[in-house]
Each structure stands twice: as C-alpha cells, then as structure tokens.
Amino acid sequence: MTKEIQRINLDAGFPGTSRQITVHRYGTRGARPKIYIQAGLHAEEIPGMLTVAHLVRRLDDADSRGEILGEVVLVPFVNPLGAATWINGVLVGRNDLGGEGNFNRHWPSVAESVAAEARHRLGDDEAENLRLLRRILGRHADRLPDESEVQKIKKTAFQLAFDADVVIDVHCDRDAIIHAYTYESTWPHVADLCAQTACEAVFLEDGLESAGTSTDLFTGTWELVRNELGHLFPIPIGCQSVTLELRGQADVCDEFASADADALLKFLQRRRVVAGDPGPLPEPRCKATSLDATDLLVAPRGGIVTYKVPLGAQVSRGAVIAEIVDPSADDPLGSAIAIRTKTDGIVATRTLIRFVPRGEVIGKVVGAVRLRSGPLLER
Structure with missing residues (x-):
C-alpha cells in the first residue's frame, strides 16, 4: 500500500x-x-x-x-x-x-x-x-x-x-x-x-x-x-x-x-x-472549438426564462433558444422576448434559476465560427 x-x-x-x-x-x-x-x-x-x-x-x-x-x-x-x-x-x-x-x-x-x-x-x-x-x-x-x-x-x-x-x-x-x-x-x-x-x-x-x-x-x-x-x-x-x-x-x-x-x-x-x-x-x-466561437446568450431584460430547446440540441443560427417573460406586464405572456442564437452549434449550458436579471447569461451555444473577442469567460 x-x-x-x-x-x-x-x-x-x-x-x-x-x-x-x-x-x-x-x-x-x-x-x-x-x-x-x-x-x-x-x-x-x-x-x-x-x-x-x-x-x-x-x-x-x-x-x-x-x-x-x-x-x-x-x-x-x-x-x-x-x-x-x-x-x-x-x-x-x-x-x-x-x-x-x-x-x-x-x-x-x-x-x-x-x-x-x-x-x-x-x-x-x-x-x-x-x-x-x-x-x-x-x-x-x-x-x-x-x-x-x-x-x-x-x-x-x-x-x-x-x-x-x-x-x-x-x-x-x-x-x-x-x-x-x-x-x-x-x-x-x-x-x-x-x-x-x-x-x-x-x-x-x-x-x-x-x-x-x-x-x-x-x-x-x-x-x-x-x-x-x-x-x-x-x-x-x-x-x-x-x-x-x-x-x-x-x-x-x-x-x-x-x-x-x-x-x-x-x-x-x-x-x-x-x-x-x-x-x-x-x-x-x-470536435474542439475555440472559446471565441461560443455564443453567450444574454437576457435582454429581467424575467422568467422558458427554454424552447433541450440541452445538447443541435441548433441553427437564428433559432429561438429561450424566451424571457415579464410577469409584471399587463399581458405577461404577450411580453415574451425571444433569445436567438448567432451560430450553428450545440446547446451546451443553461441557467438553473429560471428568474433572471437583465444581462444575465442564460446559456451557451458552441459553434465553430468566431463571434467574440476580448474577455471570453463569464465572471
């Protein structure tokens, strides 16, 4: 031993x-x-x-x-x-x-x-x-x-x-x-x-x-x-x-x-x-891909996150990955804003807490085409 x-x-x-x-x-x-x-x-x-x-x-x-x-x-x-x-x-x-x-x-x-x-x-x-x-x-x-x-x-x-x-x-x-x-x-x-x-x-x-x-x-x-x-x-x-x-x-x-x-x-x-x-x-x-080819999906406003595709799904550029619903709106469901991906790729992550503030990263789609520069990791 x-x-x-x-x-x-x-x-x-x-x-x-x-x-x-x-x-x-x-x-x-x-x-x-x-x-x-x-x-x-x-x-x-x-x-x-x-x-x-x-x-x-x-x-x-x-x-x-x-x-x-x-x-x-x-x-x-x-x-x-x-x-x-x-x-x-x-x-x-x-x-x-x-x-x-x-x-x-x-x-x-x-x-x-x-x-x-x-x-x-x-x-x-x-x-x-x-x-x-x-x-x-x-x-x-x-x-x-x-x-x-x-x-x-x-x-x-x-x-x-x-x-x-x-x-x-x-x-x-x-x-x-x-x-x-x-x-x-x-x-x-x-x-x-x-x-x-x-x-x-x-x-x-x-x-x-x-x-x-x-x-x-x-x-x-x-x-x-x-x-x-x-x-x-x-x-x-x-x-x-x-x-x-x-x-x-x-x-x-x-x-x-x-x-x-x-x-x-x-x-x-x-x-x-x-x-x-x-x-x-x-x-x-x-295949391994560059970190700068990852699409960070950011909530454009606060609200309830509802996902439209599952984890691991292969998606195309422009696909709706999630919606943000404002429960304080006069018509809450009518307030939904779609979050679309900018790349073809796989849905790799989602948030676990489904009520988020504006600016929160609610998911990542892993693609192969460079999308970002500068700091690439989340805080």
Whole structure:
C-alpha cells in the first residue's frame, strides 16, 4: 500500500474556527507520470466532489493490488471555505464573501519571475529544462502569499500540483452537458481525457485570456515562459491542465459519479499511472472549438426564462433558444422576448434559476465560427 492521507490546515484566522483540505496521495512521490485532480473549487458545484469520492475508492482498491505505477494526488474537496457560504438556505460557494471574488479567478501569476530566474540556467536539453523549471516552480509555489484562506487554498493547490504532468480541475455548470476547457497548446494531447469522459464540447483558450483561472496558473505559466524564452531554449508545456465540467449542479447521483469515476480511472490507466487495461478509447463526441466561437446568450431584460430547446440540441443560427417573460406586464405572456442564437452549434449550458436579471447569461451555444473577442469567460 502506498496511500498517504494528508490534512492541510487553512488557518481560518478566527478564534474557535478551523478548516482543512484533505489530500489523498497514491504512489511514490516523484514517480511519473503524475496526475493531480481536484474538485469543489466552486463549492456549490457538487458533482465533481462525489465523482472524486468514488475515484478514491477505486484507487484504494488499485493500490491494495499494487497497481499504482506513477503518482496520483486527489483532493475531493478543495474549498471548505466556500462550502461555508450559505445565505438564506442557499449555498453560494462560487465567490468569496470576504471580497476576494470568484474562487476560480485571480490565481497568482508566477510566469514572469520564473522566466527571469530560469533565463541564465536553461540549456539545449529539453528534458533537463523541464526538470529545472519544475524545481523553480516549486520554490515559487512555496513563496506564494497565504495571509487569507483564499490565498492559502490557491497556494496549497499549486504546491500539490506544480510538478504534475496533468491537472484536472473538476467543476460543473448550472445546467449543462459534459464539457471541458483547455489551452490550444495542450490540444490534442488531452483529447484522450475528453473522449474518455464523453465530453460533448471542448473549448480551447489561446493563453491570452488572463482571467486568472487555475488553468492560467498550471498550464498558462508554461505557455508564458515558453513565449518569453522558447526562441532561445527548447521548453515543453510541462503541465496539461483541463477544467472538466461534469454536467449541471443538480446532476448529483451515484450513477453519474460512478460512471465518471470509471472514466477517470480508465484515463489514468491509459496514461500508465495506474496498471490495467482501459479498453479501446471511445470515439470523441465532438470536435474542439475555440472559446471565441461560443455564443453567450444574454437576457435582454429581467424575467422568467422558458427554454424552447433541450440541452445538447443541435441548433441553427437564428433559432429561438429561450424566451424571457415579464410577469409584471399587463399581458405577461404577450411580453415574451425571444433569445436567438448567432451560430450553428450545440446547446451546451443553461441557467438553473429560471428568474433572471437583465444581462444575465442564460446559456451557451458552441459553434465553430468566431463571434467574440476580448474577455471570453463569464465572471
């Protein structure tokens, strides 16, 4: 048995208050490949937490049979702070109520300082450059600030994952099909993960979004260092990071979680982190598309959202996806305003709360033609 359970204190900063992150480690530290998987960064997104809980059981069994070949680090519940943010009986774990904003934005950037430290130490050997940069990243992870709980959560995740070959940050949307976000530089290297988990949409970011997500730290650091120094030295993308969105917030059940855990285990087997035959790779359910080709459907006014097509529907440009009904109008049903898509594509997400303010994103249609520029992610 190689398993180690690690508990990391977040130091809540209030008398009588304590929170911790529980880490499940498998394999020998430093073994390759290394895979890091976390869930619950947005604490109201429960499907991933249950999925990783199921994966813990599967890896416990594999470990008991001596089947851990590389290193796996699992964090089923990375944000206990967010899970404590209840208002009027509603869990609002997406944003820090103390003022630090969205838990998956404003992750620290270390690329500039890493590049500066590495500039005069890199050479012509790509493998040695990879090892050097990982050592530098480890030092920078240890130097990150941790004065607040939010900072400590992000620092802890980086310390656990800075040298991982693959990072999987498991989320969900409000009401959605399975989909994923990754960098163009990591595609198609992570196509096996997306096919194995039955993703019906894959969004590719160009590395210039700078929203400060976990992907921007885990893969974006390598992207930026390579942009700075890649013309001088051979520098690989040392971490393939994927944000995996497991359906919607209400899709919490053992049946889904068990199937998703099976898929993740097969991915680990396929990457030879865990021994075993994963079987043939499923045919991909979609082509990857640029994030700027996604049509964000925005409510033109507040009201009741009524959808006219189901999730996963293939739609054509101009199709009515939803209507907004003003219940305060003299003729409420006659007030309905249609929301039409600007692209051919698949309906990937919808809002779960069907009463919205003006300007709220009520869905996404994934297309193939560029529609947007500038900031592409929702807040």
